[in-house]
Amino acid sequence: MKQVAVFSDVHGNTTAFKAMIADARANGANEYWFLGDLLMPGPGVAEIWRLLQELQPTHLIRGNWDDLVIHGIRGDIDLSRPSHVYFARLAQFVGETLPAGALEKMATWPIAKQIEVGNLKINLSHNLPNLNMGQALFPTNESEKFDQLLVNGADLAIYAHVHHQLFRYGTDERIVLNPGSVGEPFNGQLKLQADMRAQYLLLTFDDQGIADLRFRHVNYQREHERKLAIQADLPYLELYLRHLKTGRVYTHNQELIHKLNEKYHYKADCEAYRTK
Template sequence: MVKRIAVFSDVHGNVHAFEAMLADAKKQGIDDSWFVGDLLMPGPGVKTIWQIFDELNPSVVVRGNWDDLVVNGARGKMPLVKPSRVYFARLAQYVAEHTSKDLIDRLAAWPLHRVLKVGSLTFGLSHNLPDLDMGQALFPTQPTENFDQLFEREMPDVAIYAHVHHALLRYASDERVILNPGSVGEPFNGWDRLQKDTRAHYLILDIDSQGIANLNFRHVPYDRQAELDLAKQFGVPYIYLYQRTMATGRVDTHNQELVDSQNKKYGYAEEYRNYCRHLADKK
């Protein structure tokens, strides 16, 4: 008996990419799904993203660094120490204004790391490292020793992580398997011709009694102009940056100068401060 599992991550609020992934997963006849973090922001999707997520109903969920940013920003706990922090905070405010406290609490309750057994294999899932959902230690070009850290807890046979937005299959020093499903909403590659593949990326994993029977790295097309139009319709902050992402696949999250120019143009820092004051007044 083969169990077919959709492994997905890094949706980043991209409604049309997530809808395309869901439709494709249904066509592929999946039995289950696993989510490896980063559901919301900077895209326009909040309620619709939750609806798709609940329809998939993943049996395994781990929390990503952007999930933390949503929670901290929505709760008014984002220090505005640099332009990118204003960016995260204002986007989290947008999420909070389009969802309920219960869903923010749901994000906050997700674990950083999960271990489970399917068939004869044990799988360890984390957004990045088992105890750290941020950083560049597991960027695809990093040395194998960095990836060995995925196996230091519970000794899984297969480690699955996300975060770097690259679909990936590689091996640890002892040849245990490392997988990354890539990003549904923001696939990334530093090589320009490969970056042109901006389809929704995810992984279908077939597991049978002997182990991994098949790996299918799926790339699903969707309407990026329709996604940008939706962002404009919903009044998403930083629409200029989202337009750039929809056009090229590149992101400007840490382009401090460009983000700062948008913060100043639209007064995003003051909007977030007002939001925090409103939260304080409600207590």
């Protein structure tokens, strides 16, 4: 019996990640699959990396924020837009404490792969098989969009990126799943967004296929995460604290981010970092 905890989109939230791991272990998980976006915008870096290494996931997928970490630490992010400065400054923060060799390991993670469990072919990806960003697979899109995940004879596809837990079918009834987000669950409805517990998917496989499937919501102490962010002197601290309170993110609010860039001289920091 294989019991797999499938998780993604930790986004630097150490407290949520620890709670998710504890819940998975308590529920008998004996294998872990990670579908991308480990760090940023939260304060967790070295501790989250340590926890990931302890889990020893069987499969690791590279998300779009993992790419932002890689390119930002290397000084390769264009700074022409306020949100690009945001990504670059956060990556600079990550680079200060990311353990040696971690960046190189992240760069080797694929953005998609096919695996086999019993007689099932399963496609794992962060988003599309050939693109780990964009909104093509937003949960309310038409079924034809999700057929893009079911390539190469897959019976089942599991993707991440949209921060919504999901069970749906492609146009020919093959299954598409999403584990949701550990650190940043999203929902456009205020009552549903109020549930900000850490999310992941617990899948049990036996010799007939999927024996059990559970979408887990795990409580964690957001006040503790808030204290970690303050102690770390996290860039864009106001935005992260607001996110912990409301569940909303402000990544593409160019006007708001521009004001913070000007207030804290983040663009100048990034330019100096690139020069150095």
